[in-house]
Amino acid sequence: MPSDAGQPQLRLHPMSWLFSLGSLLRQLLVPLIAVMIFGGADRELGQQLALGLFLLCVVLGIALWRQYWFRYGWSNGVLLISQGLVFRRVRHVEFSRIENISTQVTPLHRWLGVVSVQIETSSGGRPEAELQVLSTAALAELREAIQGSRAAPEDASALPAEAEHQLLRLPATELIRYGLIDNRGLFVVLAGMALLQQSGLLRLGWERFGTWLAQVPLPDLDALGPGGTAALLVISIVAAIVLLRLLSVAHALLRFWGFALTERDDGFRLSYGALTRRQLTLRRARIQALYQVQNLLHRAFGRCALHIDLAGGVLDDSESGGDSVRYLAPLCRPGQAQELAQRVFPQMAHDADDWQGLAPGARRRLTRRLGLIWSALLLVPGLWYLGHWGWLGLGLSLPLAALQAHMQVRYTRWVLTPEMLLLEQGWLRRTRVLLPRARVQALQLTTSPFDRRLRMASLLVDTAGAMQRPAFRLRYLDARQAADLQHALYRSDPVAPEAAAG
């Protein structure tokens, strides 16, 4: 057993310092740059370099110190991790509480034959423990220990059920579609800009661009006339859009290359990534809600996306790539989405006949509200730039508001089945939410003075992983129906049907 009298004995991979150096430097990047810029403005280059080198040595020292005192091990079904000498911290993580061992492999990891490991439990926020980095053999050993302890009480019956079967693959053509739909190109450009800005190259680039622009014979541009100028503008906008989409496609290909979703007996496993290969395990019991999302582009391509909310979802930026959703499937056909939904929440009815809409006055109220917003948006700049013609904005805002309100009301509906709350909302970006009643945490019915005058109410349904803010806020419900819904959800059977069945 790799621990002796409660003291873990195993060490990290000898090259671990390199990776902790990397993450330490990333944390220190902003303060370092600040020191360089503000602290070193009037210093000479040699001094700046010396300062940088000194800081690097300090950070390297910290990384080596951490690696030297880091120990891990396990005994009697408990994972032990001890860190530090001065501020010694020993952590005990019971194997039974471990929900997920997620791994991350960058090209550097691959080259050295190591893996970054995150141990996740159902407590929210940060991962419970990070092992940066282990050799692949050490990881296999750890996995075996954890899974071995789990399979033991259930005997051999658990083993054949462990067989995985594949639910979804995304070939390159689908990834290209995903890239075209997803607007991540903008994200890449912004990230690039930030990087350039930090390294000071952006200013240089602007200066170059300025001198280049000064050399362009502008009178030629004038000669094009207004039509020509407009054409040039349109061409450059189109070129920018095409470029952004191409970047999106490249980003999608890199991020989701070789995407595979497989089902195991107690959940799902995702693996994807071209450079950084990721593997995630999603236990079915942790999945709080499922979202089927379809925006305009999704509909044009006949696709949709499936997101999930996880209890204690560990979401750091590096994993989610800057957005706060967990994908079950970044892209799939609506038919496939329904099949997947059946697998996520089995033995539950996924549709019903008695869908309910919003309160009868909702359309009028929304029209008024949106009308106010649109008039404010259109009227102020309109009057400012166009003078009296700006009043036309008022005439424009009312039909706009009416259309939007009509569509929103039309595409919002909900129904309570014996096991689930189903909700559809959104007009341009349509979302269908599937929330098992057994996952509901707390309920809040709120009424504003306007609500009370029109006999309406909003119901907020909280789950353990509701990252997406407006997901469970049902607004403009009929007050009576909202109260009934609150009572019904409050009295739901707290035991999940699939748990009771299995």
Next chain:
Amino acid sequence: MSAGTPTSFSAPEGSDAAQEASFKAVDPGVIPVWRSRNLIRLTVLAVVVGALAPLPLMGAVPDPARWPAAVLGLALLPAALWLCCWRWPQWRFRRLAYCIDDQGIWIRDGVFWRSESALPRIRLQHADVTQGPLERRWQVATLRLYTAGTRHTELRLPGLRDADARALRDRLLAEVAGDAV
């Protein structure tokens, strides 16, 4: 989606009336707590505004055209004071109520923006009783209930008698423990 049609999932009949009766008000000791708290807040606000406002107003005061606005502002001040520090705590006290049933706890709060929160007992992670200096002075306490949820991880019930708050906390937690076993 016609109005008022009975839905298939409607709550048990008559449960509302029974529940209505079982809602309990909190201790009136909470009113002076809120009053003093709002008074302190307003004082701090007044000091901050009073410290910052003279700078831009310096040029405006001699202008007689702005005097009516200034007078109106000064007249509104006592009204605001009366509303925040006298009436509003009374109104909120009249609204604030809680009810414990076999499933969990309901809390009703808010004067203009009203809310009615429901927390099934089985979802309760842990519970605290806290008491600030003002609350200690009037011998009330706040019961805080924590869930694993993300939006309403903390539900507050202020204005309970100290002993009542503790008893309520122990009762809720004991029943959770009982359920879990």
